[in-house]
Amino acid sequence: MDKILYGKDVNESIENELNDKIKLLNAKGVKPKIAIVRVGENPGDIFYEKAACKKADKLSVEHNSIAFDRNIAQEELIETIKELNDDRDIHGILLLRPFPKHMDDDKVRNSVIPEKDIDGITDASLIGIVTGEHKGFSPCTPKACIEILKYYGKPLEGKNVTIVGRSLVVGKPLSLLMTNENANVTVCHSKTKKEDMIKHCSFADILVLATGKTESFTHEYLSDGQVIIDVGTGVGKDGKMAGDLDINEVKESGLRRLSLTPVPKGVGSVTTAMLMSNLIEAAEKNPD
Amino acid sequence: MDKILYGKDVNESIENELNDKIKLLNAKGVKPKIAIVRVGENPGDIFYEKAACKKADKLSVEHNSIAFDRNIAQEELIETIKELNDDRDIHGILLLRPFPKHMDDDKVRNSVIPEKDIDGITDASLIGIVTGEHKGFSPCTPKACIEILKYYGKPLEGKNVTIVGRSLVVGKPLSLLMTNENANVTVCHSKTKKEDMIKHCSFADILVLATGKTESFTHEYLSDGQVIIDVGTGVGKDGKMAGDLDINEVKESGLRRLSLTPVPKGVGSVTTAMLMSNLIEAAEKNPD
Numbered sequence: 001m002d003k004i005l006y007g008k009d010v011n012e013s014i015e016n017e018l019n020d021k022i023k024l025l026n027a028k029g030v031k032p033k034i035a036i037v038r039v040g041e042n043p044g045d046i047f048y049e050k051a052a053c054k055k056a057d058k059l060s061v062e063h064n065s066i067a068f069d070r071n072i073a074q075e076e077l078i079e080t081i082k083e084l085n086d087d088r089d090i091h092g093i094l095l096l097r098p099f100p101k102h103m104d105d106d107k108v109r110n111s112v113i114p115e116k117d118i119d120g121i122t123d124a125s126l127i128g129i130v131t132g133e134h135k136g137f138s139p140c141t142p143k144a145c146i147e148i149l150k151y152y153g154k155p156l157e158g159k160n161v162t163i164v165g166r167s168l169v170v171g172k173p174l175s176l177l178m179t180n181e182n183a184n185v186t187v188c189h190s191k192t193k194k195e196d197m198i199k200h201c202s203f204a205d206i207l208v209l210a211t212g213k214t215e216s217f218t219h220e221y222l223s224d225g226q227v228i229i230d231v232g233t234g235v236g237k238d239g240k241m242a243g244d245l246d247i248n249e250v251k252e253s254g255l256r257r258l259s260l261t262p263v264p265k266g267v268g269s270v271t272t273a274m275l276m277s278n279l280i281e282a283a284e285k286n287p288d
Numbered sequence: 289m290d291k292i293l294y295g296k297d298v299n300e301s302i303e304n305e306l307n308d309k310i311k312l313l314n315a316k317g318v319k320p321k322i323a324i325v326r327v328g329e330n331p332g333d334i335f336y337e338k339a340a341c342k343k344a345d346k347l348s349v350e351h352n353s354i355a356f357d358r359n360i361a362q363e364e365l366i367e368t369i370k371e372l373n374d375d376r377d378i379h380g381i382l383l384l385r386p387f388p389k390h391m392d393d394d395k396v397r398n399s400v401i402p403e404k405d406i407d408g409i410t411d412a413s414l415i416g417i418v419t420g421e422h423k424g425f426s427p428c429t430p431k432a433c434i435e436i437l438k439y440y441g442k443p444l445e446g447k448n449v450t451i452v453g454r455s456l457v458v459g460k461p462l463s464l465l466m467t468n469e470n471a472n473v474t475v476c477h478s479k480t481k482k483e484d485m486i487k488h489c490s491f492a493d494i495l496v497l498a499t500g501k502t503e504s505f506t507h508e509y510l511s512d513g514q515v516i517i518d519v520g521t522g523v524g525k526d527g528k529m530a531g532d533l534d535i536n537e538v539k540e541s542g543l544r545r546l547s548l549t550p551v552p553k554g555v556g557s558v559t560t561a562m563l564m565s566n567l568i569e570a571a572e573k574n575p576d
Contacts, residue, residue: 123411123412123415124411126415126418127411127414127415130414130418130456130460131456157479158479158480158481158484160484160488166467168418168419172418172464172467175463175475176460179454179460179475179477182477182479184474184475184476184477184480184484184488185474185475186472186473186474186475186488187463187467187472187473187474188472189467189470189472191445191446191470192446192472193446196446196448196472199491200448200472200474203487
């Protein structure tokens with residue numbers, strides 16, 4: 001019934017492109033390097049850190065991990081970030097969040113300079129998304145969604161997009177990025193009534209699910225021929241990793257010509273490639 | 289056929305509220321004061337400046353206008369803004385834009401401190417809108433749209449809103465503000481196909497027109513019972529001021545129970561009240 005939009009194929013294409021760019025940079029004596037800064041031992045942070053290092057190794061990109069005890073003073077963390085800002089060998093900084101509660105999130109994240117903010121966490125990067133100017137960088141998950149659509153030949157221009165979820169890391173930045181790409185974008189959320197949610201979702205050419213409510217979207221929200229980008233990650237009814245889409249229910253529904261990203265192996269698998277893509281762009285713009 | 293949502297009634301209500309707040313501030317020895325900074329002799333700027341001064345006078349709010357020749361050096365302008373930032377008698381700054389072309393718009397507008405950015409032109413104010421936190425202030429036109437809806441008892445929560453226009457001064461900030469107010473918001477624009485535009489517009493409970501294409505929206509985009517907020521201002525077919533809605537065509541169409549803001553005497557007439565509302569809020573937060 002469906003076309004599955006695997007992240008793997010997108011990754012291969014991006015990695016080929018990045019390899020070419022890295023060769024050009026190396027020829028100029030530039031070795032792209034990422035600094036990864038982690039505070040505490042959050043398993044999610046460690047998982048993402050490992051994935052980023054693995055992707056960096058695959059691309060022969062240098063990486064430097066710095067881990068702090070979760071009780072570190074905020075000033076000490078900011079001091080380290082400032083040193084990385086000034087370090088001409090470092091082209092991008094991945095600062096894992098959320099920080100421990102004794103820290104001022106605004107202050108810490110905005111201590112990264114926009115030129116090295118390859119995870120798109122600073123106000124400057126957010127402003128760049130709102131204005132459509134290329135200040136800072138787009139956050140990796142929204143960028144992954146757009147890259148998957150591009151790879152599979154699903155243009156955004158003039159398309160009706162519905163995004164379910166309005167978080168600062170996915171829904172809001174993605175809605176702005178897609179508006180900048182000339183899509184007609186509707187944002188729904190937890191306060192949207194079910195009948196409106198069904199109308200907005202089923203009307204969309206491209207539906208993005210980013211609610212975190214695992215397996216909550218069934219066939220009644222969908223229509224034939226849609227593209228569905230599933231950003232959710234959770235544990236499904238069968239105990240395995242699953243997205244916001246109830247994929248088993250949808251499979252049996254008789255809906256036709258759906259194109260959808262799987263969970264796992266979909267959006268999530270493309271985020272580290274986006275991080276590397278931002279890093280290489282940073283190295284190109286500011287080689288030293 | 290229609291209920292006309294006049295700005296005048298909204299203004300009276302806001303002015304009453306502001307008068308009470310100003311009395312309280314005065315009792316504490318605080319006299320709210322606005323500085324208006326203009327570069328050059330743009331008629332639109334002068335019109336807005338006059339309207340702001342008139343509203344300030346009506347509320348017995350002090351105002352100080354500073355006008356520069358359009359050839360003034362950027363540094364001199366920024367120096368003046370910094371003096372106003374430091375001036376404890378000034379609670380808010382209205383910096384009229386656009387600036388002459390020899391100036392760096394980003395640099396000049398961001399020289400206003402967020403605490404005095406009562407026209408919502410700084411990046412800090414924009415960030416506040418994206419995050420939904422109360423940093424800086426909302427720009428006056430989007431705020432006027434929301435205030436009109438509140439005054440006339442048209443709640444946003446759970447409502448389907450379509451905004452036509454994606455500018456940085458109206459469409460984008462308004463879409464974020466309305467999403468924060470729990471509306472389901474769709475943004476359409478110049479690249480939206482006509483058939484999609486009709487679907488999105490006619491489906492909306494609340495339709496906001498901010499395209500600047502005078503009298504371009506006829507009855508085919510509308511449906512019975514809608515609330516229409518017309519942000520457009522231009523010259524109509526009869527030579528008089530008109531909005532984006534073709535009001536004469538709509539009047540004859542037989543559509544029922546529409547509620548709409550007129551042009552003139554609608555949204556535009558509420559913006560200076562919003563400026564004063566932001567000023568009083570600034571004075572309350574930072575009395576000196």
